[in-house]
Amino acid sequence: MGLFKRLGGKKDKELHPEQIGEEIRKAREKELETVRRAHADLEWPTIPKINNVNMPGVEACLAETVPIDRKDVIGQIIYEDDVSIDELRELNDQELLFVLTTFDEFDREEPIPDYERNRRKVYNEVIRRIRDAKILYVIYDKTTGYPFIDHGHGLLYFSKEMAEEAAELYIKQYRQVMVKEIQVEPEQEESTNRRGYFDFLYCIGFEDLIIDNGAYRVKFKRDEITAALGEWNGVKKDAPINPQLSFSMLDMLEERRWPVKYEKRDEILALKEKRMLGNLFNGKFIVPMQYEGRAEKTENGRVRMGKDTKFTFFMVKTADDKIFMPVFTDGFEFSKMKLGHEWNAAVFSFSDIARFIRDKDGVAINPAGHRIFMPKEQIIAIDSANRAYRETKAQQQKKQTGDDAVSRAVNGAMAHMENN
Numbered sequence: 398m399g400l401f402k403r404l405g406g407k408k409d410k411e412l413h414p415e416q417i418g419e420e421i422r423k424a425r426e427k428e429l430e431t432v433r434r435a436h437a438d439l440e441w442p443t444i445p446k447i448n449n450v451n452m453p454g455v456e457a458c459l460a461e462t463v464p465i466d467r468k469d470v471i472g473q474i475i476y477e478d479d480v481s482i483d484e485l486r487e488l489n490d491q492e493l494l495f496v497l498t499t500f501d502e503f504d505r506e507e508p509i510p511d512y513e514r515n516r517r518k519v520y521n522e523v524i525r526r527i528r529d530a531k532i533l534y535v536i537y538d539k540t541t542g543y544p545f546i547d548h549g550h551g552l553l554y555f556s557k558e559m560a561e562e563a564a565e566l567y568i569k570q571y572r573q574v575m576v577k578e579i580q581v582e583p584e585q586e587e588s589t590n591r592r593g594y595f596d597f598l599y600c601i602g603f604e605d606l607i608i609d610n611g612a613y614r615v616k617f618k619r620d621e622i623t624a625a626l627g628e629w630n631g632v633k634k635d636a637p638i639n640p641q642l643s644f645s646m647l648d649m650l651e652e653r654r655w656p657v658k659y660e661k662r663d664e665i666l667a668l669k670e671k672r673m674l675g676n677l678f679n680g681k682f683i684v685p686m687q688y689e690g691r692a693e694k695t696e697n698g699r700v701r702m703g704k705d706t707k708f709t710f711f712m713v714k715t716a717d718d719k720i721f722m723p724v725f726t727d728g729f730e731f732s733k734m735k736l737g738h739e740w741n742a743a744v745f746s747f748s749d750i751a752r753f754i755r756d757k758d759g760v761a762i763n764p765a766g767h768r769i770f771m772p773k774e775q776i777i778a779i780d781s782a783n784r785a786y787r788e789t790k791a792q793q794q795k796k797q798t799g800d801d802a803v804s805r806a807v808n809g810a811m812a813h814m815e816n817n
């Protein structure tokens with residue numbers, strides 16, 4: 398109901414400003430009283446389960462972090478006419494997240510006046526604390542060496558103690574995890590082109606994040622903290638970054654290495670593998686190489702060779718004496734190899750790489766990071782499927798024909814998946 402109607406229509410135009418203000422106050426008090434009565438039987442929120450994984454005999458949430466007497470006090474913030482920023486800043490992190498949780502749960506039962514405006518103040522204060530934090534604690538997956546993914550989200554914490562308690566819950570779910578203390582931003586003196594932790598999260602595709610999962614928590618987006626690389630700080634527009642591919646590789650690896658059985662596990666793992674293989678199609682990769690003869694770099698970072706140019710690719714050898722060509726999804730992964738100055742780096746498409754490995758055993762994607770080793774048969778099958786699909790699309794045949802061709806080739810390629 399609009400304010401004008403609540404105050405009685407046209408006759409209110411004759412009221413003095415102070416009378417209008419008094420009428421507004423009374424109307425709001427009446428509205429709040431109605432809301433309070435609707436909320437009277439509600440219990441204050443409690444800490445939710447860490448996730449929807451059900452493990453027999455395992456308690457899936459942390460101990461309460463906000464005492465009931467404190468809830469009775471700060472829970473009233475949701476009924477304030479204009480929530481005070483100063484009041485919010487006096488709350489500790491868990492109290493602040495409790496207020497945000499209360500806003501959401503109580504509003505679902507009965508809409509709270511000015512919910513959007515006041516809730517936004519609480520949420521903005523949470524984001525400010527994340528953005529201004531010098532240190533955060535992140536749960537990492539030991540099997541990959543990268544941040545752990547829980548149902549598509551990365552997990553950050555304000556305090557080390559809470560992160561470690563949450564990690565213990567994940568360990569009870571047979572996840573191999575650990576807590577890392579993260580310096581959010583490097584020291585100012587380190588570099589004028591410095592990169593922070595949220596820039597790293599962008600490179601590996603972590604866009605959906607949770608702060609303090611396992612206790613009172615909130616989901617947020619990485620780009621609420623910092624812009625994507627390439628939008629600031631002089632990053633080259635065409636520098637290879639494959640965040641979707643990196644994320645899908647990690648998601649697939651963590652699922653595969655989780656030693657549990659559950660309904661539809663095989664189907665879920667197959668879908669994650671398909672998504673990873675699909676992201677390979679459009680990827681651009683950094684490849685270390687040497688060349689003799691004429692060669693020039695194009696604007697998009699690729700190298701155009703002359704007819705007589707000879708080039709050699711850097712190779713890695715596995716324990717069983719197989720030779721793999723390393724390729725890298727971004728500069729961060731490439732820098733881990735610490736190659737000498739005698740090695741150049743060029744950007745190649747997936748189809749380029751499929752041609753280069755005909756006399757090799759396969760490709761090693763980020764060998765110092767993700768460590769995904771794919772045999773050449775799989776690479777060639779994926780490339781062939783991609784080419785068939787593109788040709789079919791170009792000929793304007795039925796889309797389903799192309800989809801079936803890709804699906805059959807990818808399914809066959811998945812049977813050859815080899816991962817070290």
